[in-house]
Amino acid sequence: MTSVKLKSVKKSFGAVDIIKGIDLTIEDGEFCVFVGPSGCGKSTLLRIISGLEEATEGTIEIDGRDVTGEEPSKRGIAMVFQSYALYPHLTVRENVGFGLSLAKLPKDVIRQKVDAAAEALQLTHLLDRKPKALSGGQRQRVAIGRAMVRDPKVFLLDEPLSNLDAALRAQMRIELTDLHRKLGATMIYVTHDQVEAMTMADKIVVLNSGRIEQVGSPMDLYNNPVSPFVAGFIGSPKMNLYDGPVAAAQGCKTYGIRPEHVVLSATNGTWKGSVRHVEHLGADTVVYLVVPEMGEIVVRVSGDFKAAHGDILWASPVAGREFRFN
Amino acid sequence: MTSRQRNTGIIAFLAAFIIFILPFVFTFFMAVKSRQEAALFLFTWPSEWHFWSNLVEVVQARNYMLLLAYFNSTIITVGAVALLVIFGAMVGYVLQRRPSGWNKLIYAGVLMGLMVPPAVVPTIWVLQGLGLFKTIHGMILIQVAYGLAFSVLLYRSFIATIPRDLDEAAIIDGAKPWAIFFKVILPLLKPVTVTLILVQSIAIFNDFTNPLYYLPGRENVTVQLTLFNFQSQFQSQFNLLFMNILLVTIPPLIVFVIFNRQIVAGMTAGAVKG
Amino acid sequence: MTAKRRSPYPYWFVLPAAVVFTVLFLVPTIASFWFSMTRWDLFQTEFIGWDNYRQFFKEPFLVQGLTNTLIYAVVTSGAKTILGLLLAVLLTSGILWQGFLRSVVFFPVLVSTIGVGITFAALMHPTKGAINIALSYVGIDGPSWLSDPTLALYSVAFIDIWKGVGLATLIYIAGLAAISPEYYEAARIDGATRSQQFWRVTVPLVQPATVTVVTLSLIGGLRSFDIIWATTKGGPGFASDVLASVIYKQYQAGFYGLATAGNVILFLLIAIIILPLTWWFNKREVDL
Numbered sequence: 001m002t003s004v005k006l007k008s009v010k011k012s013f014g015a016v017d018i019i020k021g022i023d024l025t026i027e028d029g030e031f032c033v034f035v036g037p038s039g040c041g042k043s044t045l046l047r048i049i050s051g052l053e054e055a056t057e058g059t060i061e062i063d064g065r066d067v068t069g070e071e072p073s074k075r076g077i078a079m080v081f082q083s084y085a086l087y088p089h090l091t092v093r094e095n096v097g098f099g100l101s102l103a104k105l106p107k108d109v110i111r112q113k114v115d116a117a118a119e120a121l122q123l124t125h126l127l128d129r130k131p132k133a134l135s136g137g138q139r140q141r142v143a144i145g146r147a148m149v150r151d152p153k154v155f156l157l158d159e160p161l162s163n164l165d166a167a168l169r170a171q172m173r174i175e176l177t178d179l180h181r182k183l184g185a186t187m188i189y190v191t192h193d194q195v196e197a198m199t200m201a202d203k204i205v206v207l208n209s210g211r212i213e214q215v216g217s218p219m220d221l222y223n224n225p226v227s228p229f230v231a232g233f234i235g236s237p238k239m240n241l242y243d244g245p246v247a248a249a250q251g252c253k254t255y256g257i258r259p260e261h262v263v264l265s266a267t268n269g270t271w272k273g274s275v276r277h278v279e280h281l282g283a284d285t286v287v288y289l290v291v292p293e294m295g296e297i298v299v300r301v302s303g304d305f306k307a308a309h310g311d312i313l314w315a316s317p318v319a320g321r322e323f324r325f326n
Numbered sequence: 327m328t329s330r331q332r333n334t335g336i337i338a339f340l341a342a343f344i345i346f347i348l349p350f351v352f353t354f355f356m357a358v359k360s361r362q363e364a365a366l367f368l369f370t371w372p373s374e375w376h377f378w379s380n381l382v383e384v385v386q387a388r389n390y391m392l393l394l395a396y397f398n399s400t401i402i403t404v405g406a407v408a409l410l411v412i413f414g415a416m417v418g419y420v421l422q423r424r425p426s427g428w429n430k431l432i433y434a435g436v437l438m439g440l441m442v443p444p445a446v447v448p449t450i451w452v453l454q455g456l457g458l459f460k461t462i463h464g465m466i467l468i469q470v471a472y473g474l475a476f477s478v479l480l481y482r483s484f485i486a487t488i489p490r491d492l493d494e495a496a497i498i499d500g501a502k503p504w505a506i507f508f509k510v511i512l513p514l515l516k517p518v519t520v521t522l523i524l525v526q527s528i529a530i531f532n533d534f535t536n537p538l539y540y541l542p543g544r545e546n547v548t549v550q551l552t553l554f555n556f557q558s559q560f561q562s563q564f565n566l567l568f569m570n571i572l573l574v575t576i577p578p579l580i581v582f583v584i585f586n587r588q589i590v591a592g593m594t595a596g597a598v599k600g
Numbered sequence: 601m602t603a604k605r606r607s608p609y610p611y612w613f614v615l616p617a618a619v620v621f622t623v624l625f626l627v628p629t630i631a632s633f634w635f636s637m638t639r640w641d642l643f644q645t646e647f648i649g650w651d652n653y654r655q656f657f658k659e660p661f662l663v664q665g666l667t668n669t670l671i672y673a674v675v676t677s678g679a680k681t682i683l684g685l686l687l688a689v690l691l692t693s694g695i696l697w698q699g700f701l702r703s704v705v706f707f708p709v710l711v712s713t714i715g716v717g718i719t720f721a722a723l724m725h726p727t728k729g730a731i732n733i734a735l736s737y738v739g740i741d742g743p744s745w746l747s748d749p750t751l752a753l754y755s756v757a758f759i760d761i762w763k764g765v766g767l768a769t770l771i772y773i774a775g776l777a778a779i780s781p782e783y784y785e786a787a788r789i790d791g792a793t794r795s796q797q798f799w800r801v802t803v804p805l806v807q808p809a810t811v812t813v814v815t816l817s818l819i820g821g822l823r824s825f826d827i828i829w830a831t832t833k834g835g836p837g838f839a840s841d842v843l844a845s846v847i848y849k850q851y852q853a854g855f856y857g858l859a860t861a862g863n864v865i866l867f868l869l870i871a872i873i874i875l876p877l878t879w880w881f882n883k884r885e886v887d888l
């Protein structure tokens with residue numbers, strides 16, 4: 001059973017604490033996503049699990065074994081880098097088989113494993129090319145292939161899709177999910193993109209300045225965010241969040257309502273405001289309403305909703321969908 | 327191209343021809359003249375062509391000393407450049423990849439190596455103590471010591487352009503430090519290595535001062551020293567002296583014609599960083 | 601906490617280079633301070649304090665070696681810097697045969713210094729040399745370039761400039777290539793003339809290359825030996841002797857302590873010229 005356990009892991013660079021004490025268990029076969037804004041420590045945490053960085057304090061267990069002081073190559077992990085990190089002077093075949101040849105495996109075994117991985121990733125026809133001659137998506141697959149042939153217990157993926165264009169990214173999200181299902185391996189995936197987190201994860205770990213903000217399934221985080229930070233991070237467009245008098249009027253420190261949980265009416269409602277801007281996305285329309293007593297509220301309505309700059313509209317929250325944080 | 331650019335080019339070419347090309351033409355003419363004609367020193371078209379006879383005579387002079395010199399210079403150059411590539415790349419790699427207090431010390435050494443003139447007599451004293459004075463391998467190590475600073479700087483700045491992700495991917499693939507360096511990094515240094523080989527080969531092949539001090543003795547003669555020795559010996563045989571110059575100038579000319587681009591890259595890259 | 605793992609960039613990588621460099625460069629350099637205060641024949645040393653240095657600053661021919669070194673370095677470095685920049689501007693202006701001309705200017709950098717010295721010694725021969733014969737056609741009575749004591753040092757400096765200006769040009773060409781053409785376009789829109797563009801855009805923005813050229817050519821000029829040895833051997837008399845040739849002469853004569861003192865003086869001379877210069881250049885670069 002390949003679980004990954006972090007126990008009070010801390011990391012500081014000089015006087016700066018990057019990771020401020022993290023306890024986390026990732027279950028066998030889980031697709032776990034670390035998400036958070038840049039600088040929150042998610043990549044550092046992944047690198048600590050991989051062994052590329054050493055934790056200042058705390059222990060890491062993989063598969064029930066303490067690997068805190070272990071070499072990266074002995075931890076049973078494989079990693080896919082944001083830049084793919086393919087060796088430019090080696091062919092695809094040599095890239096994928098590099099680790100196996102370092103381990104002095106017999107040539108025919110290496111060949112067999114590389115061929116199998118190439119088959120699974122539809123790379124067979126590219127095996128003799130150098131990385132330079134590949135497209136972004138193909139390089140991405142080679143990087144995954146290189147991870148696969150090591151038969152790792154845990155896959156570590158560091159923003160693997162951020163160098164791809166939007167269309168390819170959507171396609172790779174599905175391919176990665178398929179791969180995870182097929183291999184059944186534990187995967188830890190780092191991203192700053194909440195869409196990737198929501199669409200792929202079994203478990204999302206939201207990190208904020210070196211601490212875990214919340215752990216849960218995607219819908220769990222969407223429905224029950226524990227803090228304004230998580231509430232604002234998960235979901236698009238962002239949740240409307242209000243401090244000060246607006247929140248005080250609701251009897252809390254921060255009051256939040258998601259754009260999709262506000263209804264608009266021309267005649268009556270809770271807040272009266274004037275339309276500042278309208279974005280037509282096709283299926284949906286996003287309305288930016290300026291309400292004098294609270295500032296701006298963003299509202300998502302269906303695509304056929306008609307509104308124009310300067311219109312006066314009423315907005316009301318959907319009952320039971322409001323969030324009050326203290 | 328405007329007519330102004332064309333005319334400037336023609337004028338520049340004429341000036342360059344007189345200033346930079348004619349001295350080489352002069353060398354060539356002197357080298358093919360007869361002994362009597364060469365002694366006149368005049369910059370004239372050779373009345374008789376003695377290319378082959380002069381060539382043979384200069385090669386045979388002093389019991390084929392020129393061939394011995396070519397042999398010695400080649401061994402020194404190849405040996406020193408090979409070590410400069412390996413040592414320079416290894417130091418540049420650690421220097422670029424591993425920030426630590428030691429780096430200041432290494433930089434101080436590099437700065438000294440670029441700036442400080444070698445203390446020749448104490449160096450002879452050290453070489454004698456080690457039994458390396460007047461030896462080819464002693465000369466090789468001297469060239470390595472004097473060329474290291476440039477090599478380290480050149481490699482350090484090139485290695486800075488190789489993403490660290492590659493090292494880390496290799497670490498995860500289970501590569502030991504030497505395997506990361508020799509199997510991943512060193513192959514990627516090929517362009518800068520070609521440049522370094524060219525620049526250092528030419529410098530070491532053309533070096534006169536260091537063999538003069540550290541490699542005296544007939545059997546150790548290098549190409550530049552033959553030229554210097556022949557200068558006194560061929561006092562009355564200028565045709566042979568200039569044939570010798572011609573033979574010494576030809577290797578860099580060939581290298582330059584083939585590898586112009588890489589040499590230029592090395593000279594400027596190394597220099598701008600230095 | 602487990603034991604610290606080994607770095608993937610081990611220090612033993614530095615070791616072979618460090619050993620060679622220390623033994624053959626650092627040790628002699630440090631030892632030179634001691635040996636410069638001795639009378640020394642490689643086997644026996646006798647401590648004589650500052651005598652060697654005193655001699656260096658008292659003997660007229662040794663003092664001349666020192667001043668010649670400074671003159672030589674300043675003249676060659678100054679000329680290479682100015683000519684290098686002008687040639688680089690010319691050779692980046694898109695003129696006819698530009699690439700070929702660059703090669704022609706650069707090639708002397710790569711050839712044997714001794715060969716160049718012998719060739720120019722022949723060309724500069726007072727009566728038979730091509731230079732003076734060419735001058736006589738236009739009615740000029742050419743001087744004895746290498747045997748006139750007032751001229752010899754400058755003639756050698758000229759040969760040095762001829763051989764080395766290509767490197768300065770090359771560095772400047774690289775420096776010019778790094779200046780974005782937009783600066784020139786902006787300057788032209790602002791109405792700058794060609795000479796204003798040169799002084800107000802090119803000269804300030806090419807400064808990193810200038811730093812390199814000045815530093816390299818000054819160090820090279822101060823250490824210069826082989827071109828002088830191949831042409832005048834420091835003569836006539838001591839008229840074109842520089843520190844490096846003085847050191848070699850003292851070494852040949854067996855005055856090892858004195859030769860080493862010359863080495864230390866050369867080292868200190870380079871240090872007191874180059875270090876403040878680098879510091880000053882660095883300070884100016886921050887201001888930019």
